Each structure stands twice: as structure tokens, then as C-alpha cells.
Amino acid sequence: METTELSVNGQIHKLEADSRVTLLDALRNHLGLTGTKKGCDHGQCGACTVIVEGRRINSCLTLACMHDGDEITTIEGLGEPGNLSALQSAFVAHDGFQCGYCTPGQICSATAMLEEAKAGWPSFVSDDLDGPDALSDEEISERMSGNLCRCAAYPNIVDAIRQVAGRQVAGAKS
Amino acid sequence: MKPFTYARANDRADAIAQAADATYIAGGTNLLDLMKLEVMAPDKLVDINRLDLSEIGVTDDGGLRIGALVTNSDCAAADRVRRDYPMLSRAILAGASGQLRNKATTGGNLCQRTRCYYFYDTAMPCNKREPGSGCQALHGFNRIHAILGASDACIATYPGDMAVAMTALDAQIEIEGADGETRLVPIEEFHLLPGDHPEKDNILTAGDLITAVILPPPVEGQQIYRKVRDRASYAFALCSVAAIVKMDGETISSAALAFGGLAHKPWRDPDVEALLVGEKPSTDLFGRVADQLLAEAKGYGSNDFKIPLTRRVLISVLKEATDQGASA
Ligand SMILES: Cc1cc2nc3c(=O)[nH]c(=O)nc-3n(C[C@H](O)[C@H](O)[C@H](O)COP(=O)(O)OP(=O)(O)OC[C@H]3O[C@@H](n4cnc5c(N)ncnc54)[C@H](O)[C@@H]3O)c2cc1C
Ligand code: SF4
Ligand code: FES
Ligand code: FES
DSSP states (O other), X not given: OEEXXXXXXXXXXXXXXOTTOBHHHIIIIISOOTTSOOSSSSSSSOTTEEEETXXXXXXXXXXXXXXXXXXXXXXXXXXXXXXXXXXXXXXHHTTOOSSOTTXXXXXXXXXXXXXXXXXXXXXXXXXXXXXXXXXXXXHHHHHTTTOOOTTOOHHHHHHHHHHXXXXXXXXXHO | OOOOEEEEOSSHHHHHHHGGGSEEESSOTTHHHHHHXXXXXXXXXXXXXXXXXXXXXEOTTSOXXXXXXXXXXXXXXXXXXXXXXXXXXXXXXXXXXXXXXXXXXXHHHHTOOOOOHHHHOTTSOBTTTSTTSOBTTTTXXXXXXXXXXXXXXXXXXXXXXXXXXXXXXXXXXXXXXXXSOEEEEEHHHHBOOOTTOTTOOBSOOTTOEEEEEEEOSOOOSEEEEEEEOSSSSSOOOSEEEEEEEEEETTEEEEEEEEEESSSSSOBOOHHHHHHHTTOOOOHHHHHHHHHHHHTTOOOOXXXXXXXXXXXHHHHHHHHHHHOTTSOO
């Protein structure tokens, strides 16, 4: 058994769990935060994406005990009914889902992705390694390629992200 | 997953002392994947994430020292890497996904294991997973397998991108051994060919800790990383080429070429590079260079296509790299 202190959405949790427990299973099964989803459990789909210490990661491929003292944000921490984040509202406005299973991962991923873009990180499709001035649809798709959608809501997901990105990233580099 | 004990190392000496009978965990993105399937089942994990190995620094001769725990995201976005080693940024950004690159470390990426389907399937024979059990890929599905340097015991490929660019860049791996001594190993000698012992991917022995990757001072020339895969993103390379080519007027004055997805290690062949030096670029020359690279190439059925594919990718990369109109 490992004792681990996790700060999840601003709240401290003390976890007593087997060393084998992944961060994903700790969030869902031990802390009851079932917004984060398990798709493949092998880093291949992005459904389990959460934000740890400001960075998006796959919570299925990391152990809870490796995150003692870390700050974790899940979909529940980004916003709730009546108080949605900009991306959450944009996903609703643009129908960025069908079954909704990939959606928490998509939104956590996009939230952190916009920060990466603001920091000037380039992507595989950037012409210039200085990073893009604005996020084209091609840039959004490439940067979001770690999040699969079995319902193929991709065009609407890109629409939702573009709407928020247009407001955030354009201002950042000028 | 099989049960294991978990220990967090506080410093290098602590890590190495604990590692004699244990396995290091860094980002965990390869190791935990394999542990869930019980392809790997260590009794003990030593977590090295709190060691002081996350810096990128300049070396005395103007090269770069990339700490073993620098994440792939941080390495690709580092100013010095973007400016002086752009092919390394490109290679890293061509791999995995944003989420994975945030966790994947420089040391862990070097040590990532093959994606051979039979290696991942514990119901199947595989000499790499279980020495002596046979190689199911030889007569099975082998679309992603090696065409160069394979053996009858194993035809797996090293799947990574980062190390291919580092090979063209003549990187060295800094390793601290169980005896506390630090040694530098050229990346070309780090990964092994399968031979009769495919269970060994690289030269690391028990307790060895990768502490950094050292890049020599920046070299002049056009740098390109080209990756060909089954989908446009978030997929491993079927074939990749890392090229640094320098022109002197109309002739090629130096060339470094490394290849991914073709062999059990990033592939480099000095005879191929020698053919280019002092020559004027031409389709004929590039064809002869591809002939040389692929002279010993062998397909195993589903991967036969990699031979003409590699030829075309190489020729296309050489055209782009020697195009005087292109900007650096
Ligand atoms: C879905 C998916 C897609 C991917 N696509 C790509 C791709 O396209 N291109 C690509 O290159 N990679 C790809 N990867 C692989 C990914 O890059 C690796 O999993 C990652 O780089 C491993 O780094 P890590 O720090 O997580 O290693 P870990 O999983 O922590 O460790 C891997 C191995 O390295 C050893 N190790 C780690 N650090 C050290 C050290 N300092 N000294 C000695 N030994 C050490 C560990 O003991 C372990 O055996 C993909 C992975 C996934 C899951
Ligand atoms: S190619 Fe290598 S890894 Fe794949 S089944 Fe054969 S021995 Fe195992
Ligand atoms: S559940 Fe983690 S990536 Fe699929
Ligand atoms: S909305 Fe169904 S998987 Fe994406």
C-alpha cells in the first residue's frame, strides 16, 4: 500500500492504495471523480486526459503514487453546469460530441493545448519552428491527434476549439 | 499487472543503489503499457522523476547536454534545440501525441521497446520476450518489421523517432554505472542488432542510469526529418529519414543520414554517406545512394513494400536537402 496526497481540483485527498493503481483508477474508483473516462487504458485514445501540474497527460499511463503532492485538474475542475468553461460552452454550442465519451478528455486536452500554443510551442505541421501565429484547422487537428473520437465528431470539435483559440492565441503572439 | 514494490529515489546514488534488483520508471508511458500486459513484470520499480536531471545546458564546446528527465515536449520546444538542431524538434514532434510527449522523457524514449505485435501478445512465441520460444513474426504479420540488420531470431524494429535524429547528429549517451563511474557511449553503439540475443535492446546493464544525451556543437547544413506512417499523426514510422546535408557551391560537402523503422536500431551506413560527398546532386546519384543503402535489404512478406518505399523517401529527402532554392 502507498500513501499519496493528491490535490485534485483544489481539494486535498489522501489516498491509500496499491502501488499498481493508475492515476485514472485513483480518480474514478477511489475518489469517485468519474468524469475522466477510460477508453483503451494504453495511451492510445486520450479519453483519460487530465491536467497535472499544468500539463495534459494520459492518466492511464501513470501511477497515482508517482504524483504525491501534485496538482491535478479534471473535467469536474474546469467547470460545472451553470458555470462552464469557455471550451465546455463551445463544445455545447458546436455540438462537439455525439455519445460524449471522449468529451472530458477532449476538453481537458484542448484546455492545456491552448496554453502550449500560447507559449509558442511548435507542432509537427508548423512551417516554422517559432510556432504559428494563429491556430489553423490543420494545427488544431495535429495538436489534438492524441484524442480519438469513436463517433467522429471531429469537424465540430475543431469548430469548438477554433472559436476559443481565435480569442486566446491570436492575442498572445502579437 | 503483477504486484511490485515502489520506491522513490531522492538522488542518483540512491537510485543506482536501489536499482541492482529493480527497474527504473521515468514517464512510465512505455513501461506501464507493457506491465499492464505482463510483457514486463518487474518486482520493484525505482521512480527517478525527482532526480535532478531535467535541465538542458550548454557544454564547454558549445554543444548541448539534455538531461535524461527532460520531457520530449520541453526538448522539442527548447530555444537552442529549435534554432540549432531543428531536425531533433521535428523528430520529437513527429512522435506520439501532445499528452504522451508531456510525460515521455529523453532517457525513457531511448529505451522504448519494439511495437512488434507478437512481443505484446504473451500467448505468442517471441524470442525477445521469452528467449528460445521462437519468432512468430518471421512467418506471421510483419508489416512494421525490419528490412535491414535482422536475424533469424528476431526481425523487430526500434520504433522511436527522437533517437533517429540524434543518430544523424552524432549524439552521445551519458550513463552512470552501478560502480558510480560515468561513461559516454556514441548513440550508434547504444542500441544493439538482434543477433542471437534479441532480448537485449541496448547496452545498459543492471543499475545503469542514463543521465543525459550530449549533442556536439551545431553543424552547418540543411536538416530534415521525414516520417512516413499509416496515418498522418499519432502513429509509428514505417520509414523515417533524418538528414543533414551541406552544400559547397554545386557539390555536396558532407552528409549524415539516419533511418528509422527499418532495423532493430536507428540505421546509419557510412558507405551511403560517402557516395554523396564531393558529388553534384542528381537523380542518378540519389538512385545509386539508395541502391547502396538497400543492397542487403530483405523483406519478410508483409513488409516487402518498405524496400521501394525507403528508396523513394530517401531520394525525395535528398532532393529537398540539396535544393539550393530552399531556405535552411
Ligand atoms: C500510443 C503511443 C504512441 C506512441 N508513438 C510514438 C511515436 O510515434 N514515436 C516515438 O518515438 N515514440 C512513440 N511512443 C513511445 C513514447 O515515445 C515512449 O513511450 C516514451 O518516450 C518513453 O519514455 P518514458 O519516460 O515514458 O519511459 P518509461 O516508460 O518510464 O521507461 C521506458 C524504459 O526506459 C527505462 N528508463 C527510463 N529512464 C531511464 C534512465 N534515465 N536510465 C535508464 N533506463 C531508463 C525504463 O526502465 C524502462 O525500461 C508512443 C507511445 C504510445 C503509448
Ligand atoms: S520479431 Fe522479435 S519481437 Fe517480434 S516476435 Fe520475433 S522475436 Fe519477438
Ligand atoms: S484510456 Fe488513457 S489513453 Fe485511452
Ligand atoms: S463523442 Fe462519442 S467518442 Fe467522441
